[in-house]
Structures are given as C-alpha cells and as structure tokens.
Amino acid sequence: MGVHIQVLRLFAVPPRLGLAALFLAAAIGAPPVLARAAAPLLPGPQAPDPVPVRLLDPPPAGSRNVGVVPGGVVRWAGEGITRCGDARETWAPLDGACLYPVDLGQEEGALEVYRDLGGRRETATLRVLPPSYAAEHLEVDPGKVRLSKKNRLRADREREVVVPLFSLRTNPAFSLPLGSPLEHAPPPRNFGTRRLFNGETRSAHGGADYRAPTGTPVLAAEEGLVVLAADHFFAGKNVFVDHGGGLLSMYMHLSRIDVRKGRRVKKGERLGLSGATGRVTGPHLHFGLRWRGAKVDPAPLLGDPAKLPSP
Numbered sequence: 481m482g483v484h485i486q487v488l489r490l491f492a493v494p495p496r497l498g499l500a501a502l503f504l505a506a507a508i509g510a511p512p513v514l515a516r517a518a519a520p521l522l523p524g525p526q527a528p529d530p531v532p533v534r535l536l537d538p539p540p541a542g543s544r545n546v547g548v549v550p551g552g553v554v555r556w557a558g559e560g561i562t563r564c565g566d567a568r569e570t571w572a573p574l575d576g577a578c579l580y581p582v583d584l585g586q587e588e589g590a591l592e593v594y595r596d597l598g599g600r601r602e603t604a605t606l607r608v609l610p611p612s613y614a615a616e617h618l619e620v621d622p623g624k625v626r627l628s629k630k631n632r633l634r635a636d637r638e639r640e641v642v643v644p645l646f647s648l649r650t651n652p653a654f655s656l657p658l659g660s661p662l663e664h665a666p667p668p669r670n671f672g673t674r675r676l677f678n679g680e681t682r683s684a685h686g687g688a689d690y691r692a693p694t695g696t697p698v699l700a701a702e703e704g705l706v707v708l709a710a711d712h713f714f715a716g717k718n719v720f721v722d723h724g725g726g727l728l729s730m731y732m733h734l735s736r737i738d739v740r741k742g743r744r745v746k747k748g749e750r751l752g753l754s755g756a757t758g759r760v761t762g763p764h765l766h767f768g769l770r771w772r773g774a775k776v777d778p779a780p781l782l783g784d785p786a787k788l789p790s791p
C-alpha cells in the first residue's frame with residue numbers, strides 16, 4: 481500500500497529504556513505503520529493494563545521463585561492442586577498444574593502467585609525479568625504512517641469488538657502442548673520484537689509470524705469455539721478461537737476464512753488459508769495467543785509443557 485520500509489539492522493536496546501518507550505508508545509496511541517519484506521507488521525489490539533508489580537527485592541531464603549520473561553508462561557505442577565491464583569483472579573488447574581501467563585508488557589518486578597492443595601495454600605514469586613527480545617529498526621516515510629480518519633474510526637470500532645474477547649473465561653477444553661497452526665511449519669519467529677520506526681519505539685510484536693505462501697491451510701491449535709471470524713483493518717481476515725480457561729488463539733492475514741463465528745472446531749481443523757490481508761506487505765501467518773488477557777509467546781506452548789519455567 482505504498483509505504484516503504486527498509487529493515488536496517490537488528491540490535492538490542494537497553495531493556496529498561498526499551499520497555500519504558502514501549503509503554504509510552506502504547507500510552508500515546510502511537511500510529512501503526514506498514515512494514516515491508518522481512519517484517520510484516522501487525523499492531524494488535526491494546527493489552528489490558530499490566531498487573532502492577534512490586535520492586536524486586538532478593539527473595540527470602542527458601543521461598544519458591546522463578547524467573548520469567550514478559551510473554552512467558554510459568555507452570556507449577558503438583559499432586560492434588562484444587563485451585564490456582566494471582567492478584568487478579570483464580571482458576572482451575574490444567575492437567576494437574578497451575579499455569580501463570582505473564583503479559584508481554586509486564587514490567588520488571590515480582591508477581592505473587594499461589595496454588596491451593598486441599599485446605600493448604602502455597603505461594604511463589606514470579607521474578608519478571610527484563611525483556612530479552614531483539615529490536616528491529618525500520619525506516620519509514622513519516623508522511624505515510626498516519627491513518628485516515630475513516631480508517632482510524634474503523635480500527636477503533638474493530639478494537640471494541642476484539643478487546644472484550646480477552647475477558648472470556650469459559651471452561652477449559654484444551655491441554656498442552658498446543659498444535660502448530662501450520663503443517664510442517666518451522667518454529668515461529670519474532671514474538672516480542674520491539675520495533676523502532678525512524679528511531680522511535682512504536683509497538684512490540686504481540687504474536688509469532690510464520691512464513692507461508694498464500695493458500696497454506698491454517699489449522700486450529702486446539703479444540704475450541706470460533707468467537708470471531710471477520711475482516712479487519714489491521715488483522716485482515718482473521719479468526720479467534722476460544723479454548724476455554726481464558727486461552728484464545730488468533731490467526732491473522734488469511735486469504736480465506738472457512739469457519740463461522742459460533743462453530744466448534746477440533747484440534748487441527750482447517751480454519752482458512754494463509755494470505756496477506758490487512759496491513760502487511762508480504763504473505764505470512766500471524767499466530768497470536770492471549771491467556772487470561774496476557775499476550776504470550778506461542779512457541780514454548782507448542783513444545784513439552786514440562787520445559788516451561790517452574791518455581
């Protein structure tokens with residue numbers, strides 16, 4: 481669509497600086513832009529406010545704690561778990577374990593979590609580490625990064641449809657690991673990448689991109705209910721599947737959608753075909769996950785859950 485962006489280089493930015501800039505960009509509603517070539521861009525819907533954290537003191541000796549990067553998921557397995565929880569909500573264990581998703585935008589610090597075993601409660605501290613994601617430096621034409629009023633209104637309306645879906649809390653109908661959204665796919669890439677446009681941080685990439693030629697079948701990562709099947713300004717033709725337990729999977733930039741809202745799908749069922757719809761410049765599948773509102777990296781959830789960080 482006429483926007484010219486070149487990927488200049490990949491480099492690391494100081495984590496605190498980068499994260500602060502990221503929050504600033506989110507706060508001022510930084511305008512999304514198009515990306516070309518290696519970096520198809522999807523400025524996703526806004527995340528819920530990050531959970532407040534306390535400053536990270538050295539954990540008391542003997543207390544359970546685990547380090548986790550923003551966008552990671554902590555797994556705490558054990559015998560006889562009846563309930564899991566954090567400062568915000570409580571939920572049922574999944575396959576005998578409590579899983580604690582940490583949002584990509586979560587500040588560095590400490591999050592308290594717990595699990596109940598019968599009448600007994602155990603607590604643990606999640607040490608949220610500085611983000612370790614790379615940054616992509618993109619050079620853009622400043623005159624072409626602003627949306628027209630019509631398009632901005634459209635994007636705002638679509639965001640109002642999408643954001644409430646992050647609050648769905650239906651009964652879990654899945655287990656880990658999730659299935660790959662593409663058959664024979666290489667590992668997904670660039671979750672969390674911080675994008676600097678003309679030197680300014682604008683957005684973090686909230687999903688994982690798979691290179692895929694247009695027309696590649698896109699598969700449901702788990703069974704669930706299709707809660708969105710629509711054509712949106714940024715996401716293009718996109719499908720959201722609710723797997724219960726607050727887990728949503730999202731498939732964007734499709735060339736064709738094969739399911740309707742309200743359909744129950746099985747794991748591996750075809751949702752549509754990959755493409756390049758919405759604001760991208762190259763065909764790929766953008767695969768995103770929200771888990772209890774947190775934007776999390778899909779890649780670790782496609783592998784052995786026993787390898788997730790644990791207190």
Ligand SMILES: [Zn+2]
Nearest residue numbers: 522687689766
């Ligand atoms: Zn993407």
